[in-house]
Amino acid sequence: MMTKTSTRATPQDETAKLVRRLRDAGHSYEEIGDWLGIHWRTVYRWGKEETYPWQSVAVNQILAHMLAKGKE
Numbered sequence: 001m002m003t004k005t006s007t008r009a010t011p012q013d014e015t016a017k018l019v020r021r022l023r024d025a026g027h028s029y030e031e032i033g034d035w036l037g038i039h040w041r042t043v044y045r046w047g048k049e050e051t052y053p054w055q056s057v058a059v060n061q062i063l064a065h066m067l068a069k070g071k072e
Helices: 011-024 031-034 042-045 054-068
Strands: none
Touching: 011 031, 011 042, 011 054, 031 042, 031 054
């Protein structure tokens, strides 16, 4: 019997997607890191799906807000 695997995106998947969207909008890793108060290399790793934030949902809310705010 085959089991259907979930195709629902996880919060970690969403983090990587939001980082990539911010990069496409012209934000640097350093700028995103400064906004979050973390090192730019951490943001880089999230975008490459090498690591994930411990509190993905909270981080995603901040990244989504930054994306909605636009490049200033």
